[in-house]
Amino acid sequence: MTTTSIYQIIHQLMRLQTLPYANSTAVRGRQLQFDKLHAALDKRGYTGSRPSRQLKRMSVEVINAALYETDPMNTCCKENGLTEEYKTIASMVFQHIHHGMVMEAAIDQALCAIFGDHLVNGEQIERVMHELVGMSEG
Structure with a gap:
């Protein structure tokens, strides 16, 4: 029998937290898990x-x-109060997850589509993921 590591449990929690809404029954099952x-x-x-x-x-x-x-791409949206700065990207991410893409990949794809592959890295994706799941930086 294999033991699930703490890292694996946290990763599973993050996946559950970022799945798109399906229906009430699925959400109840997700909450139990x-x-x-x-x-x-x-x-x-x-x-x-x-x-x-x-x-x-x-x-x-x-x-x-x-x-x-x-503000993963350092657009200074917070400093300038531009709450809709990332709205197009958020819409793209939402569409991606509804088509079965995991959240990390969806964020990466959407940011790369707008800003280019050369400007997007894993650290940016991780910061957004931690914010999405309410996880403090450790």
């Missing part, structure tokens, strides 16, 4: 960074807010 994974971290005495215990419903607005808060 989400709670079970958090309980597994608790049982191991884990006190480090982890996703929020509250499942969120992904939407263009939620994704846009995470992009605005992290």
Whole structure:
């Protein structure tokens, strides 16, 4: 029997947190799995960074807010109060996840489409992911 690592549990939590809304039944099942994974971290005495215990419903607005808060491409949107700066990208990300793409890839694809591959890196994607799932920087 293999033991799931803390990293794997956190990764599963992040995936569950960023899945698109399907229906009420799917969300209830997702919440049960989400709670079970958090309980597994608790049982191991884990006190480090982890996703929020509250499942969120992904939407263009939620994704846009995470992009605005992290400003991954350093557009100075926060400093200039431009809350809609990333709205087009958030819409692209939302479409990607509804077509089955995982959130990390969806963010990467959307940012690359607008800013170019050469300007997008994993650190930017990770910051946005942590914001989306309510995970503090550890």
